Amino acid sequence: MDCLTLPSAGAFTLDSLIDLRHSLHGFLSCKFAGHVEARPSRTWVCSASAVRNLAPPKEKQVELERDRWLSQIRGYFREGKVFEAEDLMRKMGEVGLVPDLFCYNALITAHGKADRFESARAWFCLLESDIRLQPDAVTYRSMIGACGRAGELKGALELYDKMKAYGFRPSTQNFNTLISLHRKIDKDVNKEEKVLGLLVDMREMGCCPDSPTIDVVVRLFERWRILESLPAAISLLKAAGWSPTQRCYSILLKAYIRCSMIELALDVFHMLCETLSCSGSHDDGKDLVSQGPCNRGSKHSDDTHDVFVYNGNSMGVNTSFRVDESLCHSLICLCRTMGRYTEALQVFSDMRHSGTKPSWFTASTVIDICGRLNEATAVERAEALFIEMRSSAEGKEATDAGAYTVTINMFLKAGLAKKAAEIATLVSEHEGLVPDSTLFVAMLRAYSRCGMPAKAVQVYKSMLGVRLTWTAPMFNGVIHCCGRALPLEESIKVFLAMVYAKVSLSSGTCNLMMDIYAKAGLLDKAENVFKLAKEHGVLDAISYNTMIAGYGRFKEYNRMEYAFLEMQSAGFKDHVEAYNSMLDAYGKASQLRRMENTLERMRRSDCRLDLSTYNILINVYGREGLIEELKKIRKSMKDANIEPDSYTFNTLIFAYGNAEMPNEAMGAFKEMQDLNLVADEVTYNCLIAAFERSGNHLEVARWSLWMTQLGMK
Incomplete structure (x- = not known):
C-alpha cells in the first residue's frame, strides 16, 4: 500500500x-x-x-478561483490599470464567474472620471441585468457623476429617480451635478422651478449643501440672467443646513460684479467685510441679498479718511482679516463704470481697513476716480496714495505707466499743471520704464499746460526713440503741445506722417496747422490744409477765421474777403472773430475807409461788437492819432456795457501819451484802478512815456521810482 x-x-x-x-x-x-x-x-x-x-468540493474550488480573480482585478484597480481589470472582468464572465459589486462600482467610477461615459453605461446596464447582483447607492452616485461629465441631464435625472425609489440618498456632489446639468435647458420655462425642487430635495433628504453648491446655483442663475431670483434659492440652501462662508460671499460677489448688479454687489461686499472681521467666524444667519443700501458702509464710514492711506503702523487697522484684493479691484472698477465714485472710495477704505495692501492696479483706479471727482480733498488723498505707493524702493520700481498717466491726468483736470509736470519729470527719471502712448500724451499735455515747450519737445524726441504704433492722440498731442516749439520742418513732417497714416483728422489739429503755415507766410500750404479739412468734413468757424486772419496778416485782402463770403455761404453765423480779423488787417494797413466800411457791415448784420472789436478800434484810432474817434468808441463801449480790460486802458494811455494828453492818460489810469484792474509794467511804461512826451520830468521821476519800489524795471 x-x-x-x-x-x-x-x-x-x-x-x-x-x-x-x-x-x-x-x-x-x-x-x-x-x-x-x-x-x-x-x-x-x-x-x-x-x-x-x-480535495475540497467543486463549489469551494469555484469560490477560491473567483476570489483569486477578484484579488487580481482589485490589484489592477489599485495600480490604475483600468483596461486590464476590465479584460479580467470580461474573462470572468466567459468562464461563468461573477465579479462582485465593488469591481462593478470601481469600473463605472473609473470610466466616468475618464470621460468614457458609454463604457460606464454599458457596465451599469450589465450590472442591472445580472439577477445575482443589484446596484447600490455607490453605483448610482458614480453613474450620476459620469452623466455629469458627459452632459447627460436626462440620464442623470432617471438615475436620480431610481435612487429615490430604492431609498438611496444622493451625495451633495450628485446634487451639484444635477443642478449644474440644468444649463442644458436654457429654453425650458420651468427650469428655475426644477432647480429649486432639487434644493427642496436636499433639505428633505438631509443632504447639506457646500460651497460648490452655491457656486453652481449662482453660475446657473447668472447664465439664465435671473440673479434677481437668487434670494429664493439661497433661502432653500440655508434651510438645508448651508451656512455662508467667505468663499460663498466671494462667489456671489463675483457673479454680481460680472452682471453689473452694483447694489447687490455692494451689499454682499459689506457683509463679507463683517464676516471676516468676526475673527473668521461664519455669518450668523444674515440674508445674503436682503440688506438694504441704507446700512451699507456704516461700519467704517467714520474712518474712511484715516485708512485711505496707510500710515505704516497698525493703529486703526484691523489685521485679523483680509479682503481679497482682486475682488475689491473689480468692485471698484464697477463703481467707477456706474459713476458711483463715493461708493468706490468707500470700498477702497474698507479694503485698507482690513489691512489688505492695494496693488498698483487698484491704486491707479482709485487715483483715476479721485481725478473724476475733481474735488480738492479727493485730489489730496489721491496724491497721498501715490506718494505712499512709491514710498519704498520696491514701490518705485513697480510704478507702471498707467499709474503715472492717471496721476498726471488727475492733476491736469484739477488745474494743477505744475504738479502734473512734476509727475512727468518722475517718469523721465524712472530708469527702465518705457512709457506707452497714453503716458507720452499725458506728459506732452502736462508740459504744455505748464508753459514748458522745451520739455514737450524732449518728450517728442523720446517718442521717436521708442518702437510704438503712432495713434491719433499721439499725433494730435505732438502737434498741439509742441507744434509751435518745433522747427517748422519738423511740425510739417509730423502732420504729413499723420496724413499718410490715414489717421482721422480733427478740426483742432487742422486749424493749428493752418495757423502755423499762415504765420510762416506759407498761405498756399495753409490752403492745402484747409482743403484737406474740408474733404474730411472737419471744417468749422475757427478754420475760416484762421484763414481770414492769415490773409489779412499778409495783406491778401481779396482772398480774405472771398474766404469771408465762403464762410457765410457755408452757414456759419458767428462772424464776430472774422470781422475782427478783417478790421485788424485794414487798421494795421491804415486803410481806415475799408475798416469803417467793414464796421458798418458788421453793425448792419446784427453782429454784436465784443471787447476785441473795441480794443482793435481803440488801438487803430490811437495809433493814427484820431483822439476824437477814439473817445467816440470809448463812449460807445460804455453805452454797450462792455467792460474794458487791462489791454483797453494800456491802449488808451498809450494813445493819450502820443497825443501829448497826460491828463487824459492819468484819467484812464485812475479809471483802471477804480475798476480794480491790475496795472502791469506796460501800463506804467505807457504812463511814464506820456509824462515824458509832455515834458513833465518830475512825474516821470516819481512814477519811475514807484515802479522800482514795485520791483518793476
Whole structure:
C-alpha cells in the first residue's frame, strides 16, 4: 500500500488525528507507528488513494478561483490599470464567474472620471441585468457623476429617480451635478422651478449643501440672467443646513460684479467685510441679498479718511482679516463704470481697513476716480496714495505707466499743471520704464499746460526713440503741445506722417496747422490744409477765421474777403472773430475807409461788437492819432456795457501819451484802478512815456521810482 507520512510534531495531536479519521468516514486505513510516550514525533501512514478524497468540493474550488480573480482585478484597480481589470472582468464572465459589486462600482467610477461615459453605461446596464447582483447607492452616485461629465441631464435625472425609489440618498456632489446639468435647458420655462425642487430635495433628504453648491446655483442663475431670483434659492440652501462662508460671499460677489448688479454687489461686499472681521467666524444667519443700501458702509464710514492711506503702523487697522484684493479691484472698477465714485472710495477704505495692501492696479483706479471727482480733498488723498505707493524702493520700481498717466491726468483736470509736470519729470527719471502712448500724451499735455515747450519737445524726441504704433492722440498731442516749439520742418513732417497714416483728422489739429503755415507766410500750404479739412468734413468757424486772419496778416485782402463770403455761404453765423480779423488787417494797413466800411457791415448784420472789436478800434484810432474817434468808441463801449480790460486802458494811455494828453492818460489810469484792474509794467511804461512826451520830468521821476519800489524795471 502506498503510504503518506504526516508529521505530527506539535502541529497535530492524537485527538486531532482521530477527528481527521472520523471525517474521512472509514476511507482512511491507518496504523499508529511508534510508541506514543517513547517517541518525540509521531507519524501517520495512510493510503495515497484515500488522500485524493481530501480535495475540497467543486463549489469551494469555484469560490477560491473567483476570489483569486477578484484579488487580481482589485490589484489592477489599485495600480490604475483600468483596461486590464476590465479584460479580467470580461474573462470572468466567459468562464461563468461573477465579479462582485465593488469591481462593478470601481469600473463605472473609473470610466466616468475618464470621460468614457458609454463604457460606464454599458457596465451599469450589465450590472442591472445580472439577477445575482443589484446596484447600490455607490453605483448610482458614480453613474450620476459620469452623466455629469458627459452632459447627460436626462440620464442623470432617471438615475436620480431610481435612487429615490430604492431609498438611496444622493451625495451633495450628485446634487451639484444635477443642478449644474440644468444649463442644458436654457429654453425650458420651468427650469428655475426644477432647480429649486432639487434644493427642496436636499433639505428633505438631509443632504447639506457646500460651497460648490452655491457656486453652481449662482453660475446657473447668472447664465439664465435671473440673479434677481437668487434670494429664493439661497433661502432653500440655508434651510438645508448651508451656512455662508467667505468663499460663498466671494462667489456671489463675483457673479454680481460680472452682471453689473452694483447694489447687490455692494451689499454682499459689506457683509463679507463683517464676516471676516468676526475673527473668521461664519455669518450668523444674515440674508445674503436682503440688506438694504441704507446700512451699507456704516461700519467704517467714520474712518474712511484715516485708512485711505496707510500710515505704516497698525493703529486703526484691523489685521485679523483680509479682503481679497482682486475682488475689491473689480468692485471698484464697477463703481467707477456706474459713476458711483463715493461708493468706490468707500470700498477702497474698507479694503485698507482690513489691512489688505492695494496693488498698483487698484491704486491707479482709485487715483483715476479721485481725478473724476475733481474735488480738492479727493485730489489730496489721491496724491497721498501715490506718494505712499512709491514710498519704498520696491514701490518705485513697480510704478507702471498707467499709474503715472492717471496721476498726471488727475492733476491736469484739477488745474494743477505744475504738479502734473512734476509727475512727468518722475517718469523721465524712472530708469527702465518705457512709457506707452497714453503716458507720452499725458506728459506732452502736462508740459504744455505748464508753459514748458522745451520739455514737450524732449518728450517728442523720446517718442521717436521708442518702437510704438503712432495713434491719433499721439499725433494730435505732438502737434498741439509742441507744434509751435518745433522747427517748422519738423511740425510739417509730423502732420504729413499723420496724413499718410490715414489717421482721422480733427478740426483742432487742422486749424493749428493752418495757423502755423499762415504765420510762416506759407498761405498756399495753409490752403492745402484747409482743403484737406474740408474733404474730411472737419471744417468749422475757427478754420475760416484762421484763414481770414492769415490773409489779412499778409495783406491778401481779396482772398480774405472771398474766404469771408465762403464762410457765410457755408452757414456759419458767428462772424464776430472774422470781422475782427478783417478790421485788424485794414487798421494795421491804415486803410481806415475799408475798416469803417467793414464796421458798418458788421453793425448792419446784427453782429454784436465784443471787447476785441473795441480794443482793435481803440488801438487803430490811437495809433493814427484820431483822439476824437477814439473817445467816440470809448463812449460807445460804455453805452454797450462792455467792460474794458487791462489791454483797453494800456491802449488808451498809450494813445493819450502820443497825443501829448497826460491828463487824459492819468484819467484812464485812475479809471483802471477804480475798476480794480491790475496795472502791469506796460501800463506804467505807457504812463511814464506820456509824462515824458509832455515834458513833465518830475512825474516821470516819481512814477519811475514807484515802479522800482514795485520791483518793476
